[in-house]
Amino acid sequence: MSEFQIILAIIALSIFVIFFRQLFSGNYPKRGVDFESKLPQESIGGVSRPDKIFHKTKELESKSRIDELYEIAKKSLDSGDNIEAKKALESLLILEPNNQDALRMLGFAYMQMNNYVDAKEHFLKALELNPNNDLVHNLLANTLHKLGEDEEAIAHHKRAIELDPNYAAYYFNYANTLYDLGKKQEALAMYKQALELEPTLTEAQKMIKELEDVSN
Numbered sequence: 001m002s003e004f005q006i007i008l009a010i011i012a013l014s015i016f017v018i019f020f021r022q023l024f025s026g027n028y029p030k031r032g033v034d035f036e037s038k039l040p041q042e043s044i045g046g047v048s049r050p051d052k053i054f055h056k057t058k059e060l061e062s063k064s065r066i067d068e069l070y071e072i073a074k075k076s077l078d079s080g081d082n083i084e085a086k087k088a089l090e091s092l093l094i095l096e097p098n099n100q101d102a103l104r105m106l107g108f109a110y111m112q113m114n115n116y117v118d119a120k121e122h123f124l125k126a127l128e129l130n131p132n133n134d135l136v137h138n139l140l141a142n143t144l145h146k147l148g149e150d151e152e153a154i155a156h157h158k159r160a161i162e163l164d165p166n167y168a169a170y171y172f173n174y175a176n177t178l179y180d181l182g183k184k185q186e187a188l189a190m191y192k193q194a195l196e197l198e199p200t201l202t203e204a205q206k207m208i209k210e211l212e213d214v215s216n
Contacts, residue, residue, distance in 0.1 A: 066095055073105055082109045100126050104136050111139070116146045134163035138170050145177045153177055168198035175207065184211055 069092040076085035089106040092099060107122035123140040126133060141156035157174035164170065175190030188211040195204040 066092055066099070069095075070102070073102070073109075077105060077109060077112075080112075082112045085109045086113075098129055100129050100133065100136075103129075104133070104139065107136075107139060107143070111143060111146075116143050119143045120147065132163055134160045134167070134170070137163065138173060141177065142173055145180070150177065150181060166197060168194040168201055168204075171197065172201065172204055175204075179207070179211075184214070187211065 069088045073085045073088040073092065076082070076088060086106065086109045089102050089109065092102045093106070096102070103122045103126040107119045107126065110116070110119035110122065120140065120143050123136050123143060126136045127140065130136075137156045137160035141153045141160060144150070144153035144156065154174075154177065157170070157177060160170045161167075161174065171190045171194035175187045175194060178184075178187035178190060188208065191204045191207045191211070195201055195208065198204070
């Protein structure tokens with residue numbers, strides 16, 4: 001064997017030894033292990049592939065902000081702070097213009113501030129999105145009555161009752177509108193219906209007594 005062949009044999013043997021030593025040492029890249037994130041906020045990607053970094057999407061960030069504004073509005077309405085509720089709901093509707101709950105709540109805030117024109121506008125938009133929202137029909141009926149649009153108010157009162165015939169408040173509100181319009185016997189029937197559904201409704205009891213005393 002020549003000197004050159006001996007050198008080649010030594011090199012081959014060295015490579016063979018290194019290969020098997022590396023193989024059995026376990027010190028080589030393993031799919032799904034070596035490139036695993038070490039911390040929850042870490043991820044594959046980085047500077048070379050920023051599109052592969054896990055992060056909160058704009059959609060999720062927007063949704064989080066919507067939830068936050070909704071909670072602010074709800075708490076504000078509960079506490080009677082209609083102006084703060086209005087600000088929160090207007091901001092929410094910029095992010096999500098067709099949010100039915102926000103439209104309904106903003107309409108209610110306007111009602112509380114005696115701004116029945118804007119209340120009507122928001123209730124009508126909410127009904128465009130969902131014509132079968134009984135709560136909005138009821139609120140719109142009350143608003144229209146305040147605006148003197150009583151024919152439409154009665155239609156929405158009836159629609160609210162049609163959609164949910166077991167909710168006492170709808171009969172009570174309808175009765176109030178009828179009472180204001182001088183339709184006392186029709187109002188009496190609605191007050192009785194409300195009381196039948198909700199026996200603890202003391203206001204209905206008072207109105208029934210008043211109307212029955214008058215008729216007697």
